[in-house]
Amino acid sequence: MPPQAKPPKPTDLTDTETAYLESCIVNYRSTPTGDKEDFRDNCVRYIMRGRSLADHEFTFEHFSTKVRNWFQNHTGKGKTESLPININQHISAKRAWAIVNEKTIRESVEKRKAEAGGDERFHLNTWNDVVRQLWEEVPEAEQAVYECLTQKWLVEGPDESVKSIIAQKRAPKWLRSVTHLFWHQCNMPIFIYGMYKDKDGDLHAAVYDTSKLWREDDKTTPLLRNILGWDQDFRRVAWNFFQATLRPDLAAAETLQVMKAAKRLPPATFQFNVYPDKCPILVDTENGKVIKGSRMQEVFREYMKAHYNLAAGREMRAPPWGSLTTNTSKFFAEGMLPDGFQFNDPSHINAGFLGDFYTHVIEMEKADPLRRFRFSHYEIGSGDNRQYHPAVYNGAVEAAAPRRAKKGIAVPEFEDPPSPPADDNTSLTNRSTASPAPVPLTVVPPLQDILAAHLQAARIELEAERTAVHGSQSDGGHMLNPTHSTTPQLGAANHPSSPSEEAMPWLDAEIDAAAHRTDNEFGLTDDEFIPEPTYDDGSDDEVENVLVAELVREAASVLSTRNADSHAQRPPPMPHPIVMEGSSTAAVTPAPAPSTSQAAGPAGAIATVVQGPLLPPCDAGSSPSSRLVYLQGLADDAEYIALLERLQDSLQVVVPVRAQNPVFWGTWGHRSPHVPQAVHASEKKTGQLLQWISKTRDTSGSAADIQRFCLVIGLTLRDMSLLASIDGTSM
Incomplete structure (x- = not known):
């Protein structure tokens, strides 16, 4: 009640x-x-x-x-976050004096702290008291000088000598305020990079973006600067990153996959076994493995919180770590803690103390006679009004009173692209809505389209009149096709002019949609220098859907120079393309030859990867069955197929596979059935890959690690088969 x-x-x-x-x-x-x-x-x-x-x-x-x-x-409710002083017009003579005399104020603060001894006042309170006291000691004539200086600063800006101090103290808050202003007023994510000089003339940089603002309210939000290589091709990375926030229906599937894998997941809550009185039992192992490092700190924090709630008889936000550090004897009986143990916040506690605590408590609760870990008292009050009451430990914890919800920032959710409706009869050759496409700036169609539509309607009307006059003499074969458009379609494929000509190999190149909006709007001229973007680490670090022009020409030349035998072995192309499940674009592949090592997937599953050089991009899909078929189609090696069969249980689980060093590309967002070119071109990266593969592993690893290992092994075997076929040798 x-x-x-x-x-x-x-x-x-x-x-x-x-x-x-x-x-x-x-x-x-x-x-x-x-x-x-x-x-x-x-x-x-x-x-x-x-x-x-x-x-x-x-x-x-x-x-x-x-x-x-x-x-x-x-008073704080109507006050916004800190904005630049010359915008707020809030600077006073006392603040101007404090900025100029910062060194004197700091020396006085340190002197007062030394005289106070055990005074635990906050540094900011002491600083404000010293500023107020010293300002009152300033003569009125000098205060009038600072009044005039304040009026000058409001018009002309601060003096050059104090700008570096203001930049160091106020600029980070201004960056956050400007970012919050853009997101709060118009839902516009921005990125700010600034440089400033300190008082010694050294350069410093200040960086802030909207994803860092979101992280303040939701710790699992991925950060833009967590994407490796974000500064190599910033425009493309920022476009893809924030596109998943503003228009998830246009974002590529692999972009969403990478963002989900980059989320910082909170640590899993440790599940304690409990005694009959509901007290937790401390152990030093989890899932058969020894608890160590940061996980040991997290378990210690949860263990102490559970005990303190039982000792107080009601739910507490957290144990009073400060009081536990300074007044340990008030909370525990003699011998309850190991000798020399020093409390601290669990995130800063000494690793040696933490290990001694685990060993002492476990041995104490197993010794004869039995003695369990308990608090002797719990604390009420704060400051100088702290009181200590005997611990309750009746097995019941009263729920805490509901707290007022903190008004946070509306952090967007990163969702998958919407799936098409069941009755969608759209042609499979149409471009998927999950792929970035140029968005018209206005809803009004272009003038040439309007004229073409009117001209087409006039032609149809004239043809209808001619048909009515001539009757059966008109030949239907010469009628204009009403569905024909004089405007070429965007991204239309080039079809062969005759059946004897072989169709060009399918290649899919994503175009940076930002180029249609930014390059023309800034009014760039031919004389201005624009650095060329680099794609050295694009495929393995960021898993982006971008094909370099050189790679496209190389793939076309390799496929066009294949001998007649390889053409004879390839089955005839299918009249309709195969759509890869979960892919952001329509992937067109030839019909694969049947193989005994390929498992039959469900209807609509991903097509089997064809054994041949330089395959086009493809997607492993999002369902466990399609991913398993994808892995089985990468290589037909007997040991590899046996490995997939042994680990089939772990491959049937849908888990985010995060990017991991040195195989950053080893995720389900990697759209190429090949190891990235950067790995082949670097002897160091190739050695790191082989060393990573040769590590000793067991089947008790997580599902994400197992899926990453199988994917990397399959892609490596696929490329080894490719090299063997080019060299004319066998595996």
Whole structure:
């Protein structure tokens, strides 16, 4: 049963008084800091007159506290994040003096801290007190000088000598504020890169983008700068990254796959076995493996939180790590902790202390006589008002009161492209909506299309009149095709002019859609230098759907120079293309020859990879069955097929396969059935690949590691077969 609301006290502010303070809050925000206290005193006197109270010292002090706390709790709601000073027009003479005399203020703060000894005041509070005290000691004549300096800075900007200090202190907050402004007002993700000089003349860089803003509210959001090689081809990477946020229906499937794999997943909650009184049992192994490193810290944090909740009898946000560090003896009985153990926040605790704690608790709970780990007391209060009560440990934990939800940033979800409806009869040759395509800037069609449509309608009308006049004399074969368009279609394939001519090999090249929007809008001229983008690490680091022009020409030349025997072995092309499941583009491949090592997949599954040099891009699909068929089609090696059969259970699970060093390309988003060209061209990378393959592994690994290993092995065997066929030798 939820607790009933307590009736208001006679000394609390009434609704009328609260409404009065709300009417004053706008003026209170615009009041200078030095005059805010007088403003609050006037509000207190107004409230006391309304209650017909005498101006007594204790009564005045009581309502002063009420009014001050009310303003402190409500003035922040209407205040936005920090913006540049010359925009807010909020600079004062005291702030200008503090910026110029920062060194003097810092020395005074350090001196006051040394004199205070054990004073645990926050650094910011001490800094503000010192600034206020030193500013009051400044003569009025000098204060007038800073008043004039403030007016000059508001018009002309700060002096050159203090710009470096302002850049170092304020620029990071300004970058975040500008990013928040664009996303909050118009849902526009932006990337800001700035450089500034410090007071010694050294250069520094400040970087901020919208994905970092999203990460503040959702820790699992992928960051733009986590994509390897983002600075090599920034425009393409940023376009693909933010396209998955703004238009997931146009994003490529492999882009969504990479973004999902790049998410920082929260650590899995450790499942403790418990005693009959619901206390957790500490162990040093998980799934048969020893707990170590950061996982040991996470388990320790959960173990202490569960015990502290049972000791307090109600759910707590976290144990008081600060009090546990400074007053350990208040919480535990003698001998409950190992000798010399020093508490700290679990993320900073010493690894040696942590190992000693695990060993001590496990041995203590297994020793004879049995002694279990327990808190002796729990803490209530804060500051100088801390109290310690005996631990409860009755096996029940009362749920915590609901907390006010934090108003966070609306972080977008990264979803897969929508699947076509069941009754979709669209031709398979049409371009998939999951692939980036030029989007018209306006809904009005181009002028030439309008004229072509009117001209076509006029031709049809004239042809109909001619047919009505001549009757049966008109030849239907000479009629214009109503569906014919005089405007060439975008991305239309070139068909052979005669049946005897062989069709050109299928190649799919994604065009950077950003080029249609950015290059022309900036008004670039031929004289301006534009650096050429590099694609050295595009395929293995970012798994992008981009084919370099040189690779396209090389693939076409290799396929065109194949001998007649290879053409005779290839079955005739199918009249209709095969659509790869889950692919962002329509993948057209010849019908594969049957093989005993290929498993028959379900209807619509991915086509088997044809054994031949330089295959076009293809997609492994998103279902376990299509991915298994894809792996089986990469190579027909007997040991490889036996490996897939042994690991079939792990291959039937859909899990995100993250990019891993040195096989960054070893993910399901890799659209090529070949090892990247960068690996072949580098002896170092080839050696790293072979060394990674030769590592000793067992079948107890995770499903993601097993799928990555099978995929890399299949692609490597596929390329070994390719090299053997080119060299004229056998495997």
